[in-house]
Amino acid sequence: MSEQELIQGCLNGERRAQKALYEKFAAKMFGVCRRYVKSVENAEEVMVEAFCKVFQKIELYSGQGSFEGWIRKVVVNEALMFIRKNYRFNEHLDITEIPVQSVDVTIEDELAANEILNLMDQLPTGYRTVFNLYVLDGLKHKEIAELLEISINTSKSQLILAKKRLRDLVEQAGIVRTGGFETS
Amino acid sequence: MKNIDDMSREDDISQLFIKNQHKLEEMPPSAIWERIESKLNDSAKPMAELETIRPSSNWQKIKKLIPYLAAASVLLLLIVSIPYLIPGKKDSSIAEKLVAVEDVIISDSEETMPMSEAEKNNAFETKDRIQQEKILETAKNALSENKRSRKVREDYNLDRIEINESSEDLIVLSIEPAIDEDKSFIAKPKAENNDLFGSVQSTGNMTNIVNRSEYQLDGRSYANPPTVIQNDNLETIAKLNSTASKQQAYSTKPVMKNKAQKRDNAQRLEGKMQIFEWILGRWIDHEEEGGKSTENWRRINAYSIECLGTKIKDNNKIFEERLTIYFDQKLNQVFLKMPVDDYKKALLYMLVSYDTENIVFEQREDLTMPDKVIFQRSINGFSTIITKGRDNLKPAQQSYFEQRNRVSNTKILRLLSPN
Numbered sequence: 001m002s003e004q005e006l007i008q009g010c011l012n013g014e015r016r017a018q019k020a021l022y023e024k025f026a027a028k029m030f031g032v033c034r035r036y037v038k039s040v041e042n043a044e045e046v047m048v049e050a051f052c053k054v055f056q057k058i059e060l061y062s063g064q065g066s067f068e069g070w071i072r073k074v075v076v077n078e079a080l081m082f083i084r085k086n087y088r089f090n091e092h093l094d095i096t097e098i099p100v101q102s103v104d105v106t107i108e109d110e111l112a113a114n115e116i117l118n119l120m121d122q123l124p125t126g127y128r129t130v131f132n133l134y135v136l137d138g139l140k141h142k143e144i145a146e147l148l149e150i151s152i153n154t155s156k157s158q159l160i161l162a163k164k165r166l167r168d169l170v171e172q173a174g175i176v177r178t179g180g181f182e183t184s
Numbered sequence: 185m186k187n188i189d190d191m192s193r194e195d196d197i198s199q200l201f202i203k204n205q206h207k208l209e210e211m212p213p214s215a216i217w218e219r220i221e222s223k224l225n226d227s228a229k230p231m232a233e234l235e236t237i238r239p240s241s242n243w244q245k246i247k248k249l250i251p252y253l254a255a256a257s258v259l260l261l262l263i264v265s266i267p268y269l270i271p272g273k274k275d276s277s278i279a280e281k282l283v284a285v286e287d288v289i290i291s292d293s294e295e296t297m298p299m300s301e302a303e304k305n306n307a308f309e310t311k312d313r314i315q316q317e318k319i320l321e322t323a324k325n326a327l328s329e330n331k332r333s334r335k336v337r338e339d340y341n342l343d344r345i346e347i348n349e350s351s352e353d354l355i356v357l358s359i360e361p362a363i364d365e366d367k368s369f370i371a372k373p374k375a376e377n378n379d380l381f382g383s384v385q386s387t388g389n390m391t392n393i394v395n396r397s398e399y400q401l402d403g404r405s406y407a408n409p410p411t412v413i414q415n416d417n418l419e420t421i422a423k424l425n426s427t428a429s430k431q432q433a434y435s436t437k438p439v440m441k442n443k444a445q446k447r448d449n450a451q452r453l454e455g456k457m458q459i460f461e462w463i464l465g466r467w468i469d470h471e472e473e474g475g476k477s478t479e480n481w482r483r484i485n486a487y488s489i490e491c492l493g494t495k496i497k498d499n500n501k502i503f504e505e506r507l508t509i510y511f512d513q514k515l516n517q518v519f520l521k522m523p524v525d526d527y528k529k530a531l532l533y534m535l536v537s538y539d540t541e542n543i544v545f546e547q548r549e550d551l552t553m554p555d556k557v558i559f560q561r562s563i564n565g566f567s568t569i570i571t572k573g574r575d576n577l578k579p580a581q582q583s584y585f586e587q588r589n590r591v592s593n594t595k596i597l598r599l600l601s602p603n
Binding site for chain 2: 015018026035043047048049051053081084085113116131138149167170
């Protein structure tokens with residue numbers, strides 16, 4: 001079935017079309033869920049809620065932009081709602097207070113799935129969320145600030161701290177070959 | 185050497201994760217689809233049931249009554265036909281009826297003799313006068329039986345009514361006047377009102393708005409007080425019967441409703457308030473830190489609802505606040521009254537927009553206070569989001585809202601699900 005046919009089938013409430021659509025996008029979206037929430041059980045929970053919403057609100061898809069992008073948005077929103085239930089996004093240090101240093105690092109190009117998850121799981125919730133939204137889902141800081149109800153500066157500082165932490169973790173994990181260290 | 189720009193996606197760390205994120209793609213267990221399917225089936229069922237139940241709820245009630253109605257009509261027929269079934273009396277009763285009919289025919293024929301104009305006018309006026317007297321007497325009797333109308337009778341001299349012979353209008357009175365009357369009288373509220381939960385609460389700056397649940401007449405409170413006529417020149421009720429004032433008159437016309445309809449009407453919200461039907465009930469914030477936060481929304485009358493929000497920790501109530509949403513008939517607006525600090529200073533937020541997911545209230549009176557309150561519905565319940573457009577929340581405001589909300593510099597949030 002083509003994507004249009006799938007969408008039309010879902011609009012008509014056909015179970016066959018819904019299942020086909022689920023099977024087409026489930027793997028990718030499960031990966032998205034896994035990035036945002038810490039455990040597999042939580043990721044499954046988010047998946048169930050997100051796809052239910054996709055099928056119930058599919059009429060809201062206007063046809064502009066890719067359908068996969070629309071589903072991804074729903075999944076990310078659902079993940080954020082799940083996170084918000086258990087976590088409060090506080091205002092953090094202003095970005096100007098974070099010391100900036102440049103590091104000469106050569107990073108291996110390959111990371112296994114379990115390594116990615118391991119690194120992500122070690123990040124605090126706020127860092128991980130902002131890192132996901134900015135780096136992997138391509139949102140701007142203004143959009144992140146509105147979504148998480150924080151200031152733009154907080155979003156920026158969270159991102160910097162997330163990358164700093166990841167850099168440390170990557171180095172500790174032996175994935176990085178450090179060529180030297182310089183301060184700015 | 186590479187300078188890492190931590191504000192971009194081009195740095196090595198970002199590129200590392202971007203290039204490898206596809207490795208996270210993994211088909212979830214098959215149980216996930218089964219759960220989704222089950223949830224979709226569950227959500228489809230109640231909607232279908234609701235659609236069949238709601239539109240046909242009246243028909244269902246009528247259907248249940250049909251056997252009883254049939255039995256009642258058969259019984260009535262039997263009672264009526266008993267005299268005809270008993271032998272011997274039939275002929276005489278029919279004969280009597282024929283005689284009566286003849287009398288009627290004769291008397292009718294007399295009345296159908298042409299009358300002169302003067303006779304016609306006299307007959308009409310007499311009829312009209314008799315009718316007015318009857319109506320007035322009925323009204324007086326009804327008023328005298330009803331205790332709460334005593335004051336109205338005294339105020340408006342109903343005992344000294346004289347029928348103005350020049351009046352041509354019938355007296356039309358209504359016990360529950362229409363909501364959108366133009367000249368309805370609003371009683372001034374008392375300086376301090378006992379709220380519904382027993383504690384004394386100052387009305388603050390609410391002198392223009394009536395707490396209708398507190399409107400008192402003759403020492404008793406009424407949920408829907410009658411509209412009282414504000415007319416210092418009132419002399420007789422007959423004079424009120426001009427077209428403009430018909431809507432304002434106080435009535436004794438009885439409104440008969442069956443119990444079920446009365447019960448349904450007693451639980452409904454009317455007009456714009458109907459958008460809040462879904463919020464009535466008990467809600468709980470399961471994930472709140474430092475205690476259990478609950479909200480209990482209840483209907484006060486058809487045009488107002490009230491919420492008691494509490495925070496309980498170790499079986500002790502550590503925080504309590506009250507919110508009210510009501511429809512102001514004079515201003516034709518819906519307002520949310522909400523405390524915003526430890527002194528329980530209450531602000532009025534006006535309803536500015538609503539749809540199936542979001543209900544938005546705003547205020548511009550006090551720019552130092554939060555300016556927007558949003559009730560946002562979701563699958564699991566609803567969120568209350570309180571925002572401040574300009575500047576940050578003051579520390580006192582933050583500490584107040586933190587008692588049962590998640591708070592940042594500019595936003596306050598609580599998530600509630602059904603209890």
